[in-house]
Amino acid sequence: MLSTETIYFVLFTTGLTVGFGHCIGMCGPIVVSLSLSLKGRSVLVPHLLYNGGRITTYGLLGGVMGATGSFTRVVASIASLQKGVMILTGMLIVVMGLAMAGWIPLGVIFGDYYNPQGVLSRGFRKLSEARSTGTYYPLGMLLGLLPCGPVYTALLAAARAGMETQSTLEGLLIGVGIMLSFGLGTVVALLLIAKLTDLGWLKRRDVIYKISSVLMVIVGVYFVVKAIRY
Amino acid sequence: MKSKVQTRLFIALLSLIMFAISATICSSQGKTVRVQCKVNTGPCWAHISGTKVSLDIEPKPVKAMHDLTFTVTFAGENPVAAPYIDLGMPGMNMGRNRVILKPAGELVYRGEGVIVRCPSGRRTWKAKVTVPDVGSVEFVFDVIY
DSSP states (O other), X not given: OOOHHHHHHHHHHHHHHHIXXXXXXXXXXXXXXXXHHTTTSOSHHHHHHHHHHHHHHHHHHHHHHHHHOOHHHHHHHHHHHHHHHHHHHHHHHHHHHHHHTTSSOHHHHHTSSSOTTOHHHHHHHHXXXXXXXXXXXXXXXXXXXXXXXXXXXXXXXXXXXXXXXXXXXXXXXXXXXXXXXXXXXXXXXXXXXXXXXXXXXXXXXXXXXXXXXXXXXXXXXXXXXXXXXX | OHHHHHHHHHHHHHHHHHHHHHHXXXXXXXXXXXXXXXXXXXXXXXXXXXXXXXXXXXSSSOBTTSEEEEEEEEESSOOSSOOEEEEEBTTBOOOOOEEEOEEOSXXXXXXXXXXXXXXXXXXXXXEEEEEXXXXXXXXXXXXXX
């Protein structure tokens, strides 16, 4: 077995490489959607919070994997939850895309006139407008549950490392460490994508907003379809 | 002037990302021999530097997200060191997923592993069997999600 320090380093570099190869393709649309929804505000703090939330979820899952030492049992128990998150994410991206292009009056539908005190209206308005930067942390935690091949691979490493420890606590800690290392590695690519979307001249072009809106709707529908078939 | 700088920055970042993506994809390929394999019908055979090697995965049909047993069998002589298997998808970096194999009889090595599930829906996976100091071969096969 690799030493603890080595395994943390291996998982960090794994996160770094899959971040550019895999996460950009799979999580890029989400990051772009979140960036564009900020409408001119700085992306750095919201995206650091989003990534922080995502890594927190990875750490928690890694802790469970390390403590139990079982990958297949844990993923089987969270499969339905992951499917739900995938559907919710797809729907969120579709709504954000439509609202960004001005094709749906989000205020009318979700808050300003229709049932403004409703839980769904208030919740959706908070998410879509993202007035509070702090929203990005729980959002990141939720989206950290999205099913993802490289995340599963890292969780598998956490479970294997946990199996070889002497106590549950030791397994839990090594599992958390492995997933935090992996998650930190993935941040670089996703922050770069967020920053790229934030370039001023790019955001000022209406045509880019329209194209992005169409792409977001397509990606959102793709997410929902994939989730239903998952 | 400012717009020019931003355009250059945009192009530089885009180039960096494209380079990283291509480097990642290329790193997952290489000169290893690749063999198409119907792993659900029985063991698959290939040669590593002249040595005949087979890979079998149980239970069948081979399903993602399930505990699987990987068996590598040699025809001829035992290798100098135990082989190992790296699981991945062709053309996509899925992170390091290594199956450690241990001796399980004459010319037979066995280990436990899991093929994870990719939400993209792609079902083609590869198992790269490496014999230290000898070489490696990639068995490409489909799994059930």
